[in-house]
Amino acid sequence: MAFVFLLEQVLNGLLVGAYYLLIALGLSLIFSLGGIVNLSHGAFYAVGAYLAVTLTSRIGFAGAFVASPLLVALLGIVIERLLFRRFYRSDPILSLLLTFGLAMIIEQSLRIIFGAAPLPFSIPTALRGQVFLGSFIYPRYRLIIFGVALAAVIATWFLVYRTAFGRVVRAGVQNPDMVGALGISLQPYMTAIAALGIGLAGLAGVLLAPISGVHPAMGAEILTAAFVVVVIGGLGSFWGVIAAAALVGVVRGLTIYFFPPAGEASMYLLMALVLLLRPRGLLGERIQKFE
Amino acid sequence: MAHSDDLTRRMLLKGAAGATALAGLGMPAIVKAQSDVIRIGHLTPITGFLGPLGEFAQMGVKLAAEEINAAGGVLGRKIELVIEDSVNPQTASAKAERLIERDKVAMIIGEISSASALAIGQVANRTKTVFINTGANSDALRGASCNPFMFHIEAANSMMVTAVGTYLKTENMIKGKKWYSLTADYAFGHDLFRVAKKFVTENGGEFIGEELVPTDATDFSPYLLKIRQAQPDIVASNLAGNQITNFIKQYAEYGLQFPITGFGFDTAVAWGAGKGNFSGIWPLIWHHMVDTPSSKKFVEAFTKKYGKPPENQCWGDYNSLKIVAQSFTEMKAADPQKLAEHLRKGAKFDVLKSREGYFRAYDNQMVQEMYAVRAKDPDKMKDQWDIYDPLGSVPGPNEDLEALAPPKDGTCKMQA
Numbered sequence: 127m128a129f130v131f132l133l134e135q136v137l138n139g140l141l142v143g144a145y146y147l148l149i150a151l152g153l154s155l156i157f158s159l160g161g162i163v164n165l166s167h168g169a170f171y172a173v174g175a176y177l178a179v180t181l182t183s184r185i186g187f188a189g190a191f192v193a194s195p196l197l198v199a200l201l202g203i204v205i206e207r208l209l210f211r212r213f214y215r216s217d218p219i220l221s222l223l224l225t226f227g228l229a230m231i232i233e234q235s236l237r238i239i240f241g242a243a244p245l246p247f248s249i250p251t252a253l254r255g256q257v258f259l260g261s262f263i264y265p266r267y268r269l270i271i272f273g274v275a276l277a278a279v280i281a282t283w284f285l286v287y288r289t290a291f292g293r294v295v296r297a298g299v300q301n302p303d304m305v306g307a308l309g310i311s312l313q314p315y316m317t318a319i320a321a322l323g324i325g326l327a328g329l330a331g332v333l334l335a336p337i338s339g340v341h342p343a344m345g346a347e348i349l350t351a352a353f354v355v356v357v358i359g360g361l362g363s364f365w366g367v368i369a370a371a372a373l374v375g376v377v378r379g380l381t382i383y384f385f386p387p388a389g390e391a392s393m394y395l396l397m398a399l400v401l402l403l404r405p406r407g408l409l410g411e412r413i414q415k416f417e
Numbered sequence: 418m419a420h421s422d423d424l425t426r427r428m429l430l431k432g433a434a435g436a437t438a439l440a441g442l443g444m445p446a447i448v449k450a451q452s453d454v455i456r457i458g459h460l461t462p463i464t465g466f467l468g469p470l471g472e473f474a475q476m477g478v479k480l481a482a483e484e485i486n487a488a489g490g491v492l493g494r495k496i497e498l499v500i501e502d503s504v505n506p507q508t509a510s511a512k513a514e515r516l517i518e519r520d521k522v523a524m525i526i527g528e529i530s531s532a533s534a535l536a537i538g539q540v541a542n543r544t545k546t547v548f549i550n551t552g553a554n555s556d557a558l559r560g561a562s563c564n565p566f567m568f569h570i571e572a573a574n575s576m577m578v579t580a581v582g583t584y585l586k587t588e589n590m591i592k593g594k595k596w597y598s599l600t601a602d603y604a605f606g607h608d609l610f611r612v613a614k615k616f617v618t619e620n621g622g623e624f625i626g627e628e629l630v631p632t633d634a635t636d637f638s639p640y641l642l643k644i645r646q647a648q649p650d651i652v653a654s655n656l657a658g659n660q661i662t663n664f665i666k667q668y669a670e671y672g673l674q675f676p677i678t679g680f681g682f683d684t685a686v687a688w689g690a691g692k693g694n695f696s697g698i699w700p701l702i703w704h705h706m707v708d709t710p711s712s713k714k715f716v717e718a719f720t721k722k723y724g725k726p727p728e729n730q731c732w733g734d735y736n737s738l739k740i741v742a743q744s745f746t747e748m749k750a751a752d753p754q755k756l757a758e759h760l761r762k763g764a765k766f767d768v769l770k771s772r773e774g775y776f777r778a779y780d781n782q783m784v785q786e787m788y789a790v791r792a793k794d795p796d797k798m799k800d801q802w803d804i805y806d807p808l809g810s811v812p813g814p815n816e817d818l819e820a821l822a823p824p825k826d827g828t829c830k831m832q833a
Contacts, residue, residue, distance in 0.1 A: 248669075263642075263645060348635060389630070
């Protein structure tokens with residue numbers, strides 16, 4: 127019997143992994159392709175959630191689901207052109223300071239506009255309910271999140287690994303000067319990557335708003351976990367982030383099964399262990415400029 | 418060369434402008450010096466996980482100041498608020514000292530975190546300045562850490578437990594029932610769980626699960642699976658702040674049907690959960706449906722000013738300032754030195770409830786009525802604020818008010 131409950135926690139952990147993956151994927155993209163440690167990623171996630179709440183009352187959840195990530199991605203383009211662009215080649219500490227400040231400005235703006243109290247938001251009636259597989263229970267909405275995360279991963283993978291666009295971006299990661307020498311300007315590519323990464327944060331915000339509190343500090347709440355996933359997965363590794371998100375979800379679920387007070391600490395222990403054994407993370411690549 | 422000089426100067430100017438703007442952030446909201454005003458310090462967290470409640474606290478105290486000043490002030494002098502964000506215990510302590518020594522406030526109102534309240538209470542005691550705690554629940558503040566200058570309009574954890582427990586008993590939810598609790602893993606949660614467990618087991622209930630939840634947990638699904646596996650009769654929350662919002666949202670998501678209750682609660686976290694997510698029976702120190710003339714007047718004035726009904730945190734800070742104003746008027750002098758003495762003599766105050774409240778001299782806890790509420794059927798909610806029905810007050814109309822106050826167990830030893 128205990129085995130069945132353990133299995134249930136493992137499968138649930140994979141669903142939770144989708145939750146971590148959605149948040150970490152965009153962070154990892156900007157991190158590994160632009161070299162920007164984006165501490166404002168959580169803030170964009172919060173903007174996505176607030177847009178979802180604001181737009182749902184006007185154009186419905188389906189409309190908000192499409193519109194908010196796009197609006198957040200637009201915001202990403204503006205931020206990239208005005209700010210990120212200046213920091214690709216500078217000391218990482220500068221982009222760290224920049225994005226930290228940006229996170230504070232966005233969080234306080236949300237507080238000023240919407241107030242500090244959480245905004246009410248629920249799962250749309252049509253998406254509520256649970257699916258039972260034998261004795262296991264799965265909320266329908268989590269399965270939807272899982273599906274969307276999967277689709278986002280496949281689309282991103284296709285873009286980065288199967289298109290001409292992706293080839294330029296990947297070449298730019300390894301050797302930006304050579305890409306430049308070949309007569310290709312990397313700037314529009316970086317703008318697109320920033321828009322994609324930040325748009326993914328917005329997508330995570332819309333999807334998670336119905337099942338977590340929508341308040342100004344919600345971004346700060348998830349940011350650390352997202353970084354842990356990226357670090358465990360390994361810098362520059364697409365599959366590493368996916369493996370890490372699944373691993374963190376499962377390890378956390380099992381820890382809560384056996385020893386709940388260590389639930390959140392488990393991901394940090396996992397990170398320490400992975401870094402001891404594989405300093406570049408699970409599937410981290412050797413990237414010249416980060417060595 | 419000239420060009421680069423120019424650039425440097427421009428950057429320097431920008432830097433200076435930035436530094437000025439930053440310095441401005443650290444300043445209190447009001448610094449104008451005026452001798453004919455009574456200054457009151459308001460110190461409560463408005464950032465961090467208690468920030469949502471702190472914002473309501475500020476709304477409450479500002480409304481009280483406005484009303485007092487519109488009615489001519491206190492003994493002909495206007496009330497002037499000096500409002501600060503207490504952030505954490507260290508900052509709270511430093512800011513309390515600054516309010517007292519630099520801003521010369523007559524007394525301090527505020528706080529929500531028990532740790533910060535303890536820090537402010539120590540400054541209050543050392544400087545002999547009254548501090549009215551409007552949001553910190555730890556029983557230890559009324560016990561071993563009590564002092565003659567720290568007053569509590571907010572309920573202690575044990576009062577929250579008794580208030581909701583009384584109704585759980587009448588609903589037959591305790592005796593012979595299997596309980597499963599989730600507790601916030603820090604001082605407040607531990608303290609609350611301790612008194613809750615005592616109450617439940619003394620009344621014939623049994624805990625089959627007692628889990629600690631780290632305060633940074635946002636996903637509750639592994640806990641929900643464990644609850645489903647344990648099949649309890651009652652699920653109890655000793656969670657805090659935004660944790661409760663996340664928990665009740667995901668509890669509804671997983672469709673668990675075990676009745677929920679909770680021992681610590683603020684209306685804001687349920688308002689923030691959204692339609693169809695909130696359920697169960699919960700305790701409150703006050704709520705906007707309390708049916709007394711003064712309460713209705715407060716709700717009306719608040720709703721007019723802020724466009725939404727007051728949350729229970731507004732109540733504490735609003736009433737604390739009213740209590741101070743009334744005390745100074747009764748004392749016929751705005752004398753900070755004598756305020757503690759006056760409050761400790763058992764002066765009675767209208768705190769928007771059917772019976773007046775008073776601070777008892779044993780531990781400076783306000784002895785007063787409390788309430789329990791039951792989540793409303795989502796189809797019957799009139800608007801986003803209409804989420805629960807009142808169950809009534811504790812103690813009942815014919816009982817002694819002190820029945821609800823924490824037990825006088827001798828842990829509080831007031832220095833003379």
